[in-house]
Amino acid sequence: MLKAIGASLGIAIGKALVIREETLEIKESKVQDSSTELARFNKALQGAITQLEKVIEDVKVKLGNEKAEIFEAHLCMLEDPEFIGSIQKKITDEKFNAEYSLQTVAKKTADIFEQMDNEYMTERAADIRDVSKRVLNVLMGIKVASIADIKEECILVAKDLTPSDTAQIDKDKVLAFVTEIGGKTAHTSIIARSLELPAVVGAGKRISEIKDGDLIIVDGEEGIVIINPDTATLKDYEKRREEFIEAKHQLLKYATMKSTTIDGKSVELAANIGSAEDLESVLKNGAEAIGLFRTEFLYMSKDALPTEEEQYNEYKVVLEKMNGKPVIIRTLDIGGDKKLNYLPMDEEMNPFLGYRAIRLCLDRTDIFITQLRALVRASAHGKLKIMFPMICNIQELRMAKEILEKCKNDLKSEGVAFDEKLEVGIMIEIPSAAIISDVLAKEVDFFSIGTNDLIQYTTAVDRMNEKISYLYDFYHPAVLRLIKIVIDNGHKAGITVNMCGEMAGDTNLIPVLLGFGLDEFSMSASSILRARKAITNSSFEECKKLSEPVLSFGDSDEIKGYIKASFKA
Amino acid sequence: MLIVKENNEYNAKSIVAIMCMAAIKNDELIIRTNGVDEEAAAVAMVKIIEEGLLK
Numbered sequence: 376m377l378k379a380i381g382a383s384l385g386i387a388i389g390k391a392l393v394i395r396e397e398t399l400e401i402k403e404s405k406v407q408d409s410s411t412e413l414a415r416f417n418k419a420l421q422g423a424i425t426q427l428e429k430v431i432e433d434v435k436v437k438l439g440n441e442k443a444e445i446f447e448a449h450l451c452m453l454e455d456p457e458f459i460g461s462i463q464k465k466i467t468d469e470k471f472n473a474e475y476s477l478q479t480v481a482k483k484t485a486d487i488f489e490q491m492d493n494e495y496m497t498e499r500a501a502d503i504r505d506v507s508k509r510v511l512n513v514l515m516g517i518k519v520a521s522i523a524d525i526k527e528e529c530i531l532v533a534k535d536l537t538p539s540d541t542a543q544i545d546k547d548k549v550l551a552f553v554t555e556i557g558g559k560t561a562h563t564s565i566i567a568r569s570l571e572l573p574a575v576v577g578a579g580k581r582i583s584e585i586k587d588g589d590l591i592i593v594d595g596e597e598g599i600v601i602i603n604p605d606t607a608t609l610k611d612y613e614k615r616r617e618e619f620i621e622a623k624h625q626l627l628k629y630a631t632m633k634s635t636t637i638d639g640k641s642v643e644l645a646a647n648i649g650s651a652e653d654l655e656s657v658l659k660n661g662a663e664a665i666g667l668f669r670t671e672f673l674y675m676s677k678d679a680l681p682t683e684e685e686q687y688n689e690y691k692v693v694l695e696k697m698n699g700k701p702v703i704i705r706t707l708d709i710g711g712d713k714k715l716n717y718l719p720m721d722e723e724m725n726p727f728l729g730y731r732a733i734r735l736c737l738d739r740t741d742i743f744i745t746q747l748r749a750l751v752r753a754s755a756h757g758k759l760k761i762m763f764p765m766i767c768n769i770q771e772l773r774m775a776k777e778i779l780e781k782c783k784n785d786l787k788s789e790g791v792a793f794d795e796k797l798e799v800g801i802m803i804e805i806p807s808a809a810i811i812s813d814v815l816a817k818e819v820d821f822f823s824i825g826t827n828d829l830i831q832y833t834t835a836v837d838r839m840n841e842k843i844s845y846l847y848d849f850y851h852p853a854v855l856r857l858i859k860i861v862i863d864n865g866h867k868a869g870i871t872v873n874m875c876g877e878m879a880g881d882t883n884l885i886p887v888l889l890g891f892g893l894d895e896f897s898m899s900a901s902s903i904l905r906a907r908k909a910i911t912n913s914s915f916e917e918c919k920k921l922s923e924p925v926l927s928f929g930d931s932d933e934i935k936g937y938i939k940a941s942f943k944a
Numbered sequence: 945m946l947i948v949k950e951n952n953e954y955n956a957k958s959i960v961a962i963m964c965m966a967a968i969k970n971d972e973l974i975i976r977t978n979g980v981d982e983e984a985a986a987v988a989m990v991k992i993i994e995e996g997l998l999k
Contacts, residue, residue, distance in 0.1 A: 455960045458958065685996070
């Protein structure tokens, strides 16, 4: 068994097709007539460009415009004055043959990328090699056997698959792939996920244990490859594969459905995101909104505070991609366990109860104002809603709103367009806020219950401490009662009540929360389809009736037992 | 048009050269332009860099 990196979910069982990398013999030689050699190179270059243009068209049809950008970048490389110019110069000035000139310049360029610290840039070396090999093949008149020509079902096993290889994969024939090198962010992995093919990458030299024609099992979740399995293992994985496929098929139909119960009650199923990069999965899983955009990741991925312009651009991209669907953006929630290397903060005895989130923002108004200005400006590009985290009293809310108003007035006087009806809400994640939610509800447009912290603060359980993790309990009666109080207080004031903690995606609790009257459930994108299944198979009236007794229990085990016995989710 | 980083010159019209430059935030870059529209070209290049080399 090989253990490597699971790059794309799923289980595949099939015969290995081992792709050996052809080593091209390049001879270094000098030419007499460099202008003829240059013309030969330019002709091959043009041939490679034509091939690439065809690949781009194919990929656009098969995988969409976004994936075709990889090849558009390859095209840019073949038209790059520095890269191509260096090869041409080597032919004309140094009178080297075209093959050697190309190989030398490509190796030098790929080596530069490979030595960079940044993983993304390191992986660009593969692009340089891929694009150079294409020209070299044309130059040497080598017709490469195409992955597109595979006739029988197989699992591809290779050192690496070039982006052009993966783009030509026929999903009816290729069941999965295993590579010797590569990481989760490599093109191969990205394309595997977009093709929804199981993939294990970075298997290392042990990949040579797989021989052409071997029966192999690829488990893309665990990152495991089993070579020539025994009958029992094979049977076990056949069963797992069927279960995986069945569960996936069953869930797919929910991607385009509305989140409406069988008796017509509609709620909103939203996704939690950390950056614009998460949107592909959000849209694919049919999220109706972004219920929580955690902006701290934007701050954590930089080495200095992001500027107003940088933030504006990121928020704008998210809003435009969501195409008019609501996007709730939470203002900076730093502190606690989330630190910024470039923003020194004092050591605290209880960081989760300390200087964090809105408390920090109200103190460091320079940071807060920069973010609010970016948010207000971005509101012109979609349905943006601003959410303040860690509000514990009405004063904090009023101060935050006052600063927001000032930002809006400043931008108005600068002639900047924004959404005048920009909604403002707060996270309800501190028990004090939940208890006075009747007061808070009168001054906001929506609530979003942050259950991760609400449970932590209500039960005084540090959710990072493994020794007391058994006390961290979704089903604690105090937590469920607080949630009901918040929903009722929100509805009395005529505002919507959302939930953006892990609890919102718990299919056992969804019918209870539905019965409590929760308006929006926000979760990780991969949980949306299962949640939609739970909602569309529920009756709101029944959930309402059955959730009432939940509030009368004094013990979480009783609640769990009751939910299991009463709800059919 | 050239971008200079740590005494190394990079062709500003080449995406491969710009990627090889591996410039990160707070690196000091010098832009050298020459020609009839040199001033406008330099201003445009500064703007592109300040905007994070986006399209």
